[in-house]
Amino acid sequence: MNAVSPVVDAPSSGTGLVTAEAVALDLRPARLGSRAIALGIDILVQLALAAVVMMVVGVVLAMLPDSLVDDALVGAVMRIVIVVVLLAYPTIVETKTNGRSPGKAAMGLRVIREDGGPITVRHAFTRSLVGFTVEWPGLLLPFLTWAGSLATMIASDKGRRLGDLAAGTLVVHERRPVPFRFVPGMPAGLAPWAATADLSAVDDDLAAEVRQYLSRAQELSEPHAGSLQAMLSYEVGARVTPPPPPGTPPWLFLCAVLAERRRRSAAQLAAGRLVTERVLPGFGRTTRPFPAFPVRPASPSR
Structure with missing residues (x-):
C-alpha cells in the first residue's frame, strides 16, 4: 500500500503567504518579544565586533607617523567603523545566511521576502539602511523614530518594522511547535x-x-x-x-x-x-554515584 496522504482542512497561515504555485505557506510571524531578544543578541555581537575593529584601528593609527594622524583622520576612521559595524556587517551577514543573523539564529527566526522567497543583498541592505537611520541606532531623531518603529511593529498584523516595510520582507519563526496528538489505547473487550x-x-x-x-x-x-x-x-x-x-x-x-x-x-x-x-550485569547503567546534597534539618516545633 502506498503512503497515505490524508486530506485535511488547510490550516490558516499566520502570514497569509501564497507562493506563485498557489501553495499557502503556514508560517508564524515573529512578534515583538522574540525579535527584541534577537536584536539584543545582535547588538552584543556588534559591540564585540566594534571593539575588535577599534583595537585594530588603534594599532594601525599608532604605527602611522604623527604628522598623518590628526582629528580629521580619526573622525573619518570612526565614521567608517560605524558604517562597517552598523550597516555593512548586518547586510553581509543576512545576505550570506539567508536572513539569519546571530540573534535570529539563536531565536529560530529568519528574514524572508513577502512572497516567501529568500532575501537578496538588496533586501538586506534596505533593512540595514532603514535601521541605521531611523530605527537602531537611529541617527535621525533617535527617540522619536524608536517610538515610531515600535508602534509600527505592534500595529502590524505580521510584526513588521519600518525596515521590513521598506524592503518588502518579514521575519518568521523557523520552528513550529508540535502539538500533542492523543492516540487511543486498547478498546474494552478487544x-x-x-x-x-x-x-x-x-x-x-x-x-x-x-x-x-x-x-x-x-x-x-x-x-x-x-x-x-x-x-x-x-x-x-x-x-x-x-x-x-x-x-x-x-x-x-x-x-x-x-x-x-x-x-x-x-x-x-x-x-x-x-x-x-x-x-552483562550492570550494562548500560552509570556507576558514578550521584552527589548527596546536604539537607538542613527541620527546626523543632515549639
Missing part, C-alpha cells in the same frame, strides 16, 4: 482477541499510517475521513488473522491493532533488557 491475533504482516509503515490517522482523525473532514478509515481498515484487515469479532467498528479495530503492537514491542524491549542484565 484485548483477548488482540492478544491471540497474528500481527506479523502489519509492518511499521502501515502502523505509522494508522497512528497518523488515529491521532489526526478529529481534524479530518468528510468524506475524506470515512474513505481513509475504510482504506486502512481494509488494508490492515487483510494482514491480520483471525479477523476481529463480528460487528467490530473499523475505528476500534484499528485502535486495537495499534495498541497490541505497542504492547508487544514494550514486552520485547523489557525481555531484551532482562536478558542483557543476566548476561
Whole structure:
C-alpha cells in the first residue's frame, strides 16, 4: 500500500503567504518579544565586533607617523567603523545566511521576502539602511523614530518594522511547535482477541499510517475521513488473522491493532533488557554515584 496522504482542512497561515504555485505557506510571524531578544543578541555581537575593529584601528593609527594622524583622520576612521559595524556587517551577514543573523539564529527566526522567497543583498541592505537611520541606532531623531518603529511593529498584523516595510520582507519563526496528538489505547473487550491475533504482516509503515490517522482523525473532514478509515481498515484487515469479532467498528479495530503492537514491542524491549542484565550485569547503567546534597534539618516545633 502506498503512503497515505490524508486530506485535511488547510490550516490558516499566520502570514497569509501564497507562493506563485498557489501553495499557502503556514508560517508564524515573529512578534515583538522574540525579535527584541534577537536584536539584543545582535547588538552584543556588534559591540564585540566594534571593539575588535577599534583595537585594530588603534594599532594601525599608532604605527602611522604623527604628522598623518590628526582629528580629521580619526573622525573619518570612526565614521567608517560605524558604517562597517552598523550597516555593512548586518547586510553581509543576512545576505550570506539567508536572513539569519546571530540573534535570529539563536531565536529560530529568519528574514524572508513577502512572497516567501529568500532575501537578496538588496533586501538586506534596505533593512540595514532603514535601521541605521531611523530605527537602531537611529541617527535621525533617535527617540522619536524608536517610538515610531515600535508602534509600527505592534500595529502590524505580521510584526513588521519600518525596515521590513521598506524592503518588502518579514521575519518568521523557523520552528513550529508540535502539538500533542492523543492516540487511543486498547478498546474494552478487544484485548483477548488482540492478544491471540497474528500481527506479523502489519509492518511499521502501515502502523505509522494508522497512528497518523488515529491521532489526526478529529481534524479530518468528510468524506475524506470515512474513505481513509475504510482504506486502512481494509488494508490492515487483510494482514491480520483471525479477523476481529463480528460487528467490530473499523475505528476500534484499528485502535486495537495499534495498541497490541505497542504492547508487544514494550514486552520485547523489557525481555531484551532482562536478558542483557543476566548476561552483562550492570550494562548500560552509570556507576558514578550521584552527589548527596546536604539537607538542613527541620527546626523543632515549639
